[in-house]
Amino acid sequence: MFHRESGVFKTTYAADMALYPLPIAKWTVIALAALFVLIIPLTVHEYYLSILNLIFIAIVGALGLNILVGYTGQISIGHGAFMSVGAYTAANLAVRLGLPFWLTLPAGGLMAALIGVIVGMPSLRIKGLYLAIATLAGQLIIEWTINHVPAISGGAQASIEVDRPSLFGFSFATQGHLYFFLLFFAVLAIVATLNLVRSRIGRAFVAVRDQDIAAEIIGINIYRYKLLAFAISSFYAGVCGVLYTYYFGIANYEQFQLVVSIDYLAMIIIGGLGSVLGSILGAIFVTLLPIAIRIFMEDVGALFFSSAEMANVISGLRLGVFGGLIIFFLIVEPEGLNRLWRNIRSYFRVWPFSY
Amino acid sequence: MTRFGKSVLGIAATTAVLAVGGAQAFAQSKEVVFGLQCDRTGPTAPVGTVLCPGYQDYIALVNSKGGVEGYKIKVLEIDNEYKVPPAMEAHERFNKEGAVVEFVYGTPQAAALGKKLEEDKILGTTPGFGTSAAADGKRFPYIFPIAASYWSQAGAAVEFVKEKLGTLKGKKIAYLFYDNPAGKEPLAVLEELAKSEGFELRTFAVPAPGLEMGAQVLDITGRFKPDFIIAHLFGRSPSVSIKELKGKGYPLSKVISLVWGSAEADIIAAGGMGIAEGYNTLQFAGVGKDFPVLKEIEAMYKAQGKPAPKEMDSTVYYNRGVLSAALHVEAVRNAIKAKGGAAPTGEDVKKGMESIKGFTLGGFVPPMELSPTDHEGGGWVQIWTVKGGKLVKVKDWFQGYRPVIQKQVAADASKS
Numbered sequence: 001m002f003h004r005e006s007g008v009f010k011t012t013y014a015a016d017m018a019l020y021p022l023p024i025a026k027w028t029v030i031a032l033a034a035l036f037v038l039i040i041p042l043t044v045h046e047y048y049l050s051i052l053n054l055i056f057i058a059i060v061g062a063l064g065l066n067i068l069v070g071y072t073g074q075i076s077i078g079h080g081a082f083m084s085v086g087a088y089t090a091a092n093l094a095v096r097l098g099l100p101f102w103l104t105l106p107a108g109g110l111m112a113a114l115i116g117v118i119v120g121m122p123s124l125r126i127k128g129l130y131l132a133i134a135t136l137a138g139q140l141i142i143e144w145t146i147n148h149v150p151a152i153s154g155g156a157q158a159s160i161e162v163d164r165p166s167l168f169g170f171s172f173a174t175q176g177h178l179y180f181f182l183l184f185f186a187v188l189a190i191v192a193t194l195n196l197v198r199s200r201i202g203r204a205f206v207a208v209r210d211q212d213i214a215a216e217i218i219g220i221n222i223y224r225y226k227l228l229a230f231a232i233s234s235f236y237a238g239v240c241g242v243l244y245t246y247y248f249g250i251a252n253y254e255q256f257q258l259v260v261s262i263d264y265l266a267m268i269i270i271g272g273l274g275s276v277l278g279s280i281l282g283a284i285f286v287t288l289l290p291i292a293i294r295i296f297m298e299d300v301g302a303l304f305f306s307s308a309e310m311a312n313v314i315s316g317l318r319l320g321v322f323g324g325l326i327i328f329f330l331i332v333e334p335e336g337l338n339r340l341w342r343n344i345r346s347y348f349r350v351w352p353f354s355y
Numbered sequence: 356m357t358r359f360g361k362s363v364l365g366i367a368a369t370t371a372v373l374a375v376g377g378a379q380a381f382a383q384s385k386e387v388v389f390g391l392q393c394d395r396t397g398p399t400a401p402v403g404t405v406l407c408p409g410y411q412d413y414i415a416l417v418n419s420k421g422g423v424e425g426y427k428i429k430v431l432e433i434d435n436e437y438k439v440p441p442a443m444e445a446h447e448r449f450n451k452e453g454a455v456v457e458f459v460y461g462t463p464q465a466a467a468l469g470k471k472l473e474e475d476k477i478l479g480t481t482p483g484f485g486t487s488a489a490a491d492g493k494r495f496p497y498i499f500p501i502a503a504s505y506w507s508q509a510g511a512a513v514e515f516v517k518e519k520l521g522t523l524k525g526k527k528i529a530y531l532f533y534d535n536p537a538g539k540e541p542l543a544v545l546e547e548l549a550k551s552e553g554f555e556l557r558t559f560a561v562p563a564p565g566l567e568m569g570a571q572v573l574d575i576t577g578r579f580k581p582d583f584i585i586a587h588l589f590g591r592s593p594s595v596s597i598k599e600l601k602g603k604g605y606p607l608s609k610v611i612s613l614v615w616g617s618a619e620a621d622i623i624a625a626g627g628m629g630i631a632e633g634y635n636t637l638q639f640a641g642v643g644k645d646f647p648v649l650k651e652i653e654a655m656y657k658a659q660g661k662p663a664p665k666e667m668d669s670t671v672y673y674n675r676g677v678l679s680a681a682l683h684v685e686a687v688r689n690a691i692k693a694k695g696g697a698a699p700t701g702e703d704v705k706k707g708m709e710s711i712k713g714f715t716l717g718g719f720v721p722p723m724e725l726s727p728t729d730h731e732g733g734g735w736v737q738i739w740t741v742k743g744g745k746l747v748k749v750k751d752w753f754q755g756y757r758p759v760i761q762k763q764v765a766a767d768a769s770k771s
Contacts, residue, residue: 047451054440144562147534156539157486159466173474175447248443249470254463254535255439257563291444294433311407315395315434332361343362354359 005349019194041179049175051291056179056186057243058283062267063193063276064236069265070274071197072229073209074123078135079237080260081119081142084253086112086238088152091160091251101165101246105185109238115142116234123226139258146253159252162245178247185243189236193276196232205229209274270329272338281337289325290318387423387687387699389414389430390449390457390477392464397437398564398590401620401672403460407432408666409676410458412652414684419655423684424691426698435460439467450475455690455704456683459485462537465498472497476701478686478708482679483508483614483639487540488767490731490760492709497701499708500731501682501723502639502675506763507734508613509541509585511637511755513548515611515738516583518750524553529581531571531596533588534560541587541613544763548756557581565592572599582609589615594624597631607741608633614736618671622741634741635749636671640678641719642739642746643670648677648716671746678720685714721752734760 008023010016020026041049065079086108093104119138123131146153154160165172165181172181196202204225207215216222245251263286271282297314305313333339347354391410394403414428422428431452433445442464449457457472457479459465465485472479473496481489482502489495490504503511517523530545532538542558549556557579559571565588575581584605588596593616600610617636622628644650644667653663666673690699690707699707711725711732723732734757738750 045451047447050447051444054444058440147536156536156542157466158536159463161470244440248439248467250467252439252463252466252536255467259438287440290434290436290441311393311411311432311434312395312404315393318434319396332364340362340366343358344366347359347362 019191019198036183037180041176046175049179051288053175053178053182053247055284055287056182057240057247058264058267058287059186059280060189060236060243061240061264062271062279062283063189064233064240065264066268066271066273066275066279067193067196067205067236068229068233070268070272070278071202071209072205072226073127073212074120074226074229075128075132076120076135076230076233077132077258077261077265078119078139078142079233079264080256080258081139082112082116082234082237083241083244083260084146084251084256085115085142085234086241087245087251087256088146088160088253089238090242091162091245092152092154094162095154095160100167101242102167105239105242108242109235112238112241113231113235116230116237117227120227120230120234123230124223136258139261143253143257153253158254159250161250164249165246172246182243182247185239189239190276190280193279197276201225201228206274266326268336270326270336272336275336275338277341278336278338281341285337289322293318293321385422385426385698386429387426388449388452388454389428389683390445390452390454391430391432392435392442392445392458392460393432394437394460395434397435399437399461401591402589402615402618403434405620405666405669405672406676406679408664409673410680411676412655412664412667413648413677413680416648416652416655417680417684423688424696426687426691428684428687435464437461437464439463442468443471446471446475446477450477455699455701456480456686456708458679458683459498462486465489469495469498476705478701478705480679480683482675482682484537488764490729490734490764491768492726492728492730494768495730497705498730499725501708501725502678502721502732503614503637503734503736504731504760505537505540505587505613506544506760507731507755507757508637508639508736509544509587509755510548510757510760511734511736511738511753512585512611512613513545513552514753514755515635515637515750516585517552519609520582526554526583527579527581528554528556529575529579529584530556530558531568531575531584531586531588532558532560533565533590533592534562537589538587541585544756544760545585547759547763551759561588561592561596565590566595568592568596568599572596572603572605576600576603576605584610585613586610586616587613591624592616593618593621597622597625597634601625601630606633607631608635611635611637611738613637614639617739618669619746620669620672628741628744628746631741632743636739636741636746638671638737638739639721639735640671640674642674642737642748646674646717646719648681648719649674652677674719681716681720682708682711682714685711733757 020029068074068076089111090104090108093099093107122134172178204220207220208222208225212222267282267286268279270285272278294314301310393407414430418427435442435445446468454477457477459468459479459481462484465481478497480499480501487504487506489498489500520526545556561568561571586596614637622631656663686704686708689710690703709725709727721735723735725732734754735752737752739746740749
């Protein structure tokens with residue numbers, strides 16, 4: 001009843017092609033923008049802002065992986081390596097050449113895109129599980145290369161310290177400043193992905209995913225679009241790595257190992273393959289779940305366990321609940337949180353007339 | 356069930372998990388908060404599941420005796436799964452709760468949190484791991500190795516080898532290590548000592564996860580045939596190395612392992628203490644249960660009517676947890692005393708830690724001396740060897756090539 005789709009008439013093509021043509025969607029976006037830009041940073045404690053910062057960076061990475069896996073259907077477990085490529089590129093440029101973040105960030109992304117194209121070349125010949133193993137090889141080779149080439153890694157410790165990002169002399173130092181810094185890039189990534197999947201390239205990606213032979217027959221150059229998918233996805237991953245670097249103040253490949261690639265795959269599977277909202281929800285869910293379990297157990301678990309046992313219980317419970325929830329989602333709703341949301345939305349779209 | 360019903364169930368399940376519980380407990384008036392990061396579920400879980408109970412038990416012991424100078428200690432333990440984003444979130448949580456000291460767990464985590472610890476003025480300790488250059492208290496004011504760093508361990512290992520072989524000139528030493536930054540740390544010191552002492556050093560890297568080293572061990576025992584092996588492995592790797600070396604017939608008495616390959620758990624996993632006769636280990640905390648502080652912890656458990664926890668049997672890691680807790684408590688004690696009984700802040704605890712001298716806890720803790728410029732305390736280690744099925748102390752607290760290590764720390768400082 002709040003959602004009115006009738007009586008909304010567009011008089012220009014531009015208005016019709018807008019991202020949010022319905023008034024309710026426009027108002028929701030404005031409300032969310034107000035919430036995240038004005039209300040949250042001013043009222044919420046720094047600790048919660050730090051959690052949101054981690055979520056924003058994860059959103060960028062998850063969006064990139066969803067473009068590749070969800071929209072183009074190319075399975076990749078090399079996402080973590082592309083992040084470390086972006087991270088080390090940006091860190092080296094920042095430290096050796098003293099470049100500011102608005103140059104190192106795109107540079108890191110482009111370098112990651114280049115490496116992504118190289119790692120993605122097997123996708124032109126193989127699909128599915130075989131491609132997953134090929135990208136796993138890419139992940140391990142990139143890790144090994146960074147570990148063994150001191151010119152990239154900056155020495156035995158393989159850590160390069162970078163200063164906090166600064167713009168016109170203002171340095172983003174506290175969690176609050178970094179919140180806005182990361183919010184900007186998260187929003188940029190979301191808007192870019194929303195537009196990408198609506199565009200010609202996005203439709204080509206979906207065609208490649210659904211039936212790549214049919215796509216080739218109707219004239220889509222699948223080689224070009226598969227490599228483009230890898231490039232764009234790796235660009236997002238590179239940017240995500242650069243954001244991690246600026247957030248922690250240090251670039252270290254041990255932060256981006258295989259387990260991180262698997263984490264991001266879990267994010268998009270739980271969130272929903274092939275949807276932007278799915279990436280966002282998945283990133284929020286996977287980042288927040290361990291924290292939520294811990295907070296929940298700290299309050300409720302004190303009734304059942306002593307504090308010495310609690311630590312063990314919480315860690316074990318986190319693993320168990322995580323795995324259990326993944327299984328639960330894949331059984332109840334294989335298409336992820338995104339589908340759950342769409343179901344609720346479509347119910348209320350015609351409420352109270354569900355027929 | 357209808358489709359809508361299923362969706363609602365799904366959302367309800369999600370919300371139920373994400374529901375935040377009731378109000379947080381208010382901090383009591385005389386309380387200090389310690390932060391403990393742990394890895395109970397990641398690759399170093401064998402260490403974390405024993406070390407963190409050790410830490411918690413010592414704090415429980417101190418609390419049972421009335422706390423530190425009248426302040427009860429509240430320990431917040433957060434599992435960081437050996438990943439960096441949870442470690443950062445854990446640190447922010449500790450910051451929110453007003454922690455004054457933090458046990459950082461893991462070398463990449465220590466690197467990532469270094470700047471944040473300084474900004475938030477919470478002191479972080481990295482005993483036996485982390486950046487060796489952090490011994491320089493001026494460069495890293497809020498990071499405290501408080502135990503022999505990797506460089507000091509390497510120096511001590513070479514000193515022990517020298518003692519065992521009589522001289523180092525012309526000898527061959529193999530360095531078997533885990534191929535990641537922590538494993539490569541000691542290389543700087545080893546290469547320096549190889550030049551100055553005249554021994555031939557060859558390095559053998561074991562790629563992650565370190566469970567397969569047949570080729571490297573064959574290379575060492577078959578071709579290089581060294582006079583001694585210095586092993587720097589961690590996680591599940593040390594037990595594999597013991598098995599492989601034993602399998603190739605290399606005498607384990609010619610092997611010395613740095614601190615993270617030195618636990619009973621590793622030796623038992625390799626086939627039991629009986630087969631690893633002669634295996635030399637470097638330790639930075641006392642080993643075994645024969646210490647007054649451990650007996651007090653056992654007595655505390657007995658007074659509660661519970662048996663001593665089984666983690667106490669894995670004495671190497673358990674004692675390292677107790678050591679860290681003891682040093683944290685001592686630092687806070689110094690801070691409270693210096694403030695005349697007032698609640699300490701992170702800066703006060705930092706000064707308190709820097710003034711720790713002569714705190715040995717009955718031989719459990721080395722005779723370390725921390726200062727504003729030396730956050731390592733001297734790099735003291737002991738050597739314990741497997742003899743007759745258990746670890747026996749062979750060399751009491753000593754420092755190996757301290758001047759070389761100090762020169763390395765200074766050189767690293769001048770490079771940055």
